[in-house]
Amino acid sequence: MPGPDFSAATVALLAKRAGQTCSNPVCRRSTSGPHSDDAKSVVLGEAAHMRGARPSAARFDPEMSDAERAEPSNGIWLCNVCAKLIDSDPAKFPVDLLRGWKSQHESWIGAGGPGGRSASREITVTNGGLGSLIRNEGEGTAVEVQGAPGQTGERINVVGRGVGEIVTNTGPGIGKIIRTVNAASGSESRVIVNQPVPCAFGQMGAAIILVCSSCGRQFNASKTVQGFAGDRVPQVQVRCPTCGHPAWI
Numbered sequence: 268m269p270g271p272d273f274s275a276a277t278v279a280l281l282a283k284r285a286g287q288t289c290s291n292p293v294c295r296r297s298t299s300g301p302h303s304d305d306a307k308s309v310v311l312g313e314a315a316h317m318r319g320a321r322p323s324a325a326r327f328d329p330e331m332s333d334a335e336r337a338e339p340s341n342g343i344w345l346c347n348v349c350a351k352l353i354d355s356d357p358a359k360f361p362v363d364l365l366r367g368w369k370s371q372h373e374s375w376i377g378a379g380g381p382g383g384r385s386a387s388r389e390i391t392v393t394n395g396g397l398g399s400l401i402r403n404e405g406e407g408t409a410v411e412v413q414g415a416p417g418q419t420g421e422r423i424n425v426v427g428r429g430v431g432e433i434v435t436n437t438g439p440g441i442g443k444i445i446r447t448v449n450a451a452s453g454s455e456s457r458v459i460v461n462q463p464v465p466c467a468f469g470q471m472g473a474a475i476i477l478v479c480s481s482c483g484r485q486f487n488a489s490k491t492v493q494g495f496a497g498d499r500v501p502q503v504q505v506r507c508p509t510c511g512h513p514a515w516i
Contacts (some may be wrong), residue, residue, distance in 0.1 A: 431494025
């Protein structure tokens with residue numbers, strides 16, 4: 268009977284569906300290239316099992332049959348570095364996360380992949396953390412994004428848990444401005460929810476009036492969160508423009 272290993276046809280299928288690039292959204296390394304011999308190529312990719320092939324393997328599921336373990340649906344195409352990484356720490360890289368990677372990657376390949384629509388600024392957060400924090404406390408603009416014709420200005424991705432970007436403004440200036448000329452889009456926020464989370468959204472903003480607990484002065488503050496998946500809406504610290512005392516919004 269066939270064993271749990273992928274057949275040559277399945278390996279080739281997974282590589283083609285992934286566009287010969289690593290499915291880890293923070294890697295996306297090309298997994299094939301030229302060899303010094305014109306008749307050969309270098310392959311740096313692997314068809315990795317999401318649920319392990321054998322009892323000693325990462326994420327092994329005893330309820331599965333060998334035939335199910337060898338199905339393309341149980342495989343994900345990765346570079347050899349990421350393939351070793353996911354098996355070295357299976358608690359950090361559970362099956363649901365890998366399924367999310369595969370789904371997101373195949374959608375990315377379907378939209379053009381490496382040769383598709385690029386972004387002048389891209390932030391990706393995978394399974395925790397904050398990608399970018401922008402604070403503006405005075406005049407002027409903290410960050411300016413320029414999108415070229417046919418290009419996306421910025422793209423913010425959150426996979427699993429995390430915060431893509433938080434922008435705060437407490438001064439007369441602008442936290443972030445996006446300028447585009449015939450661009451595909453100004454800003455894109457993508458959230459891939461592959462685990463239970465109480466709260467997830469692409470973008471939210473709030474503008475409030477705060478009263479400083481130190482000097483008693485009122486001041487305006489705004490917060491924009493782009494790309495979030497987690498337990499509760501993230502808070503960030505701002506400072507009173509008059510005395511510098513901190514406050515949370």
